[in-house]
Amino acid sequence: MNSLSFKKVDENEINKIVEDNKNFLTTSKNPSIKYLFRLPEGLVVNIYKTNTILLQGESCYEFANRYGLKVVQKESISKKTIKNIELPNIGCDEVGVGDFFGPLITCCAFVDKDFEIKYPELINKITDSKKINDLKIITLFEELKDKVIWEVYILENFKYNKAYDIYKNTHTLKAICHNQALKRLFRNNSDLIGNKIIMDQFVNERSYYNYLKDQETVINKIYFETKAESKYISVACASIIARYHFLKEIDRLEKEYSVNLPLGANNNVKEIVNKYKLEKSNEIDKFTKMHFNSKI
Template sequence: MSNSIVIQTNSTVIEDMKQQYKHSLSPKTPQGGIFMAKVPSCTITAYKSGKVMFQGGRAEAEAARWQTVPQTPKIAVKKSVDSHRYAPPASIGTMSIVGSDEVGTGDFFGPMTVVAVYVDAKQIPLLKELGVKDSKNLNDEQITAIAKQLLHVVPYSSLVLHNEKYNELFDKGNNQR
């Protein structure tokens, strides 16, 4: 079973982490990432947002090392180019909605996979009963079990974009940014 732990920290701590893991840095960094490091039984990914994700069998232990690091306040924060004022309505959890997500966008190996789903407001109680919630709060085993049930409950569409096709589209000027 693979664990995922996400902590929120600041740029000073992230730089300390990068220095600590300098011999374990991965040459690939996901979109929005500052660094990715692989240590025994744990992958650490730090993001520009200040979030750091620890994945693997030692995720909890590795994250615990950094959760006790004193947080120094940021002096000046430059506003992100991607920032916006949009905030979903408070009632979003009761609305019919379409959502999508992708994986593999920051990977060297493996395809990009995109899935979109439609959830009717009347289905929300059933989804809650099945255990649907933010994937950061679920382990791999729970996600797999819930996904098997969801396939029969909600309409969805999935696309697997293999590397060859991605490269072909990218070379033509089509990219995800």
């Protein structure tokens, strides 16, 4: 198991990590540990009272890079600086990874070179979907849906659970779903082939393609960057479109199975999960990610 440690981490960076991952906060018997997080992909984040951070798990390098913790990445990513990538391009993002309920959804969105000129009123509204409330997500989707070319891939809970039983890795599922969405985009819009693709990085480039080694067709030449949804219009659009479809799927599942499906993975959500494990044992795998730990 990989592990990394960082001493005297800035308090502001610690607060950012705590805020972003609060749904995965758990208790620790070690009195020296201030915060302990167990993330769905198997990563354990220990934050000590001395402001030392210890990461344990296969994705610790990706987590460190995400938050600017200084570490040399194991595998080198393309030296090409993607910050110079201009429109047109294709952005990719996903939602549903950290939620007990609902599917995993990936989206890729093509934004043409004249987007900022044609739709200046939209530019200030487009940002990472995690920073937009649900009502605005729905409104923004209606404004965006006909102005960009997009595809989503929805891995419904029943199929998600079966796939997880095979791969035992959420990063693999995300990579497969992103690849599926991109294949759909190019299958339905062959004229877009050759445009640059930017993906919000959840693993490094080498690991991403390794996760796809058993796939018949793999879309390559993708540029990976952390927090890409806050840097590129296309990735932000993909984030918003994916979030819209996730909310619609949650609404559909609630009606179909007569359940209440709150978002996230906090203790209140875990209580509801445990309730459904008893009351809806024959249906729960249709709306719940079963590998999540529901212990409180």
